[in-house]
Every structure is written in C-alpha cells, then in structure tokens.
Amino acid sequence: MPYAVGKFYEQVSDYDLEYQSQSEQDVPFWRELLQRLAPKRVLELACGSGRIGLELLQGPGDFLLDGLDLEPSMLKAYRRKLALQPIELQQRVALYEGNMTSYQLPRKGFYDLIFLPFNSICHLFEIEDQIATFKNAYDHLAPGGYFVVDTQLPDLDYLSNALNNPSHVYLEDELEDPNGEFTMHVYTTRRYDPNEQLQRLSWVHEKYFETGENERYLTKLEMHVFFPRELQLLFLSTGFAIDAIYGDYTFKPFGKGTRQIIVGQKPH
Structure with a gap:
C-alpha cells in the first residue's frame, strides 16, 4: 500500500522552508507561460500552500485562480498567506479541498488553463488514477484550453x-x-x-x-516515475493534442534538460 501523502505534507512550515529555492527555478517559467497563453480562468492542481499561485497572482494579468489540494494543512497555510494580500487579489482566488482524480468543481468546462506543477503527478500510482486525472482535467477545461504537467525526467x-x-x-x-x-x-x-x-x-x-x-x-x-512516452500517451489517450514539450524551466527543447513539461490542448 502507498504511504499516506499527508504525512509528508503535514509539516507545512518545514516544507515551505525546504522548497523555497524551487520558486527561483519554476515560478518564472509559469509566469512566462501565463503571459504566452493569456488565460482568464486558471486552476492549479496540488496547489499546496500557495508557493506558486501567490507569486503568479502578483505578476501581470488579472486572471482568476482556483486551487485544489488534498491536504487540509496545506490549504490552511495558503489561506493564512492569502489573508495578508490586498483584498482585490484575495477576490481572484478560490481554494478547494479535493482529489485530483475525482474533483467536481462548480466551474466545469470553464478553465482556460489547468496546471499540475513540480512532480505532483507522481502521487498517481495506478493507471486508473492517472487516466481519471487527465479525463477530469479535460472535462473541466473550456474548448481550446490547456493542461500542463511538469515532472522530472527519469535519471x-x-x-x-x-x-x-x-x-x-x-x-x-x-x-x-x-x-x-x-x-x-x-x-x-x-x-x-x-x-x-x-x-x-x-x-x-x-x-x-x-x-x-x-x-x-x-x-x-x-x-x-513517469517515462516520456508513458506520459505523452496519457495526454493522447484522453483526447489532448500535445502542443509542446519543454526540457527545463527556460523553455529548452525536450531532451535538453532534466524536466518533461508537457503542454496539452483540448480541441476547439
């Protein structure tokens, strides 16, 4: 049986300290991607304590941001940080507790962009859960919307x-x-x-x-551990077209870095 994910994520302040340097690497990537795609309605899966989301909200654009996470401690920390932000920024955010395989948000078919950052897809062990997550993202996207997954390339x-x-x-x-x-x-x-x-x-x-x-x-x-063809097949088998694959957070081509960042698009 898999270890309980919550055991690792319950120590929120230590987690934030341990991964604060990660923001220097991936937050500029997500900020640039949002500028390129110009979404108005965004959903972050496995949003955690807001490490990425809060940074994106303070950048350019006036998009709405929803966040979904399974761990109550992470969402509590996110809300605590969000309460320190200006009220106009707070009003752009909605947070939900739920499983990425089975969430049913009120804004189904609504999002222009759904993203699953920093290896969080690796919490999906079973093929059924992987397919359910991709199908659920597909259903929650508006036609032409994007689903972006970032995980490590196997070493x-x-x-x-x-x-x-x-x-x-x-x-x-x-x-x-x-x-x-x-x-x-x-x-x-x-x-x-x-x-x-x-x-x-x-x-x-x-x-x-x-x-x-x-x-x-x-x-x-x-x-x-997701191998490249395996991850690409998840996109294709659930109806997405693959728009781009990047190899790192500086948009290098796939194979030129240590990441596999796949941009899938729901057909119009």
Missing part, C-alpha cells in the same frame, strides 16, 4: 543507485530558519521498484534549535 543513474543501495543515507539539505531559530538537516534513503516504477523515499528531518534543544521526525513518501 537512470539516480534510479540505479536507489535500486542497488537502498540503505544508503544521503544528506539532502542543510537549511537555516529565516528567523534564526534553528538549523535543519534533511537526510534521505531511496528505494526503487522497477516493476511498479515506484520510488520509496524516507526523510529524516533533524532540527537544532538556538535554545540547545533538538527535534527529529521521520516521513515517508512513494512517487511514481
């Missing part, structure tokens, strides 16, 4: 190490709390099941507080 050396050295412990990151209250070290172990295409990841977070106290906790997560 065969990385997966080989995870397969052959499942007990090896890696120091993933060393982070400083912005308020100076603690230092956090993040350690991981990685296992890979090639038959199921699953990464099984374990994280140990160790905090060293200025008060001299320590804190340690363990989280686990499973992530499906």
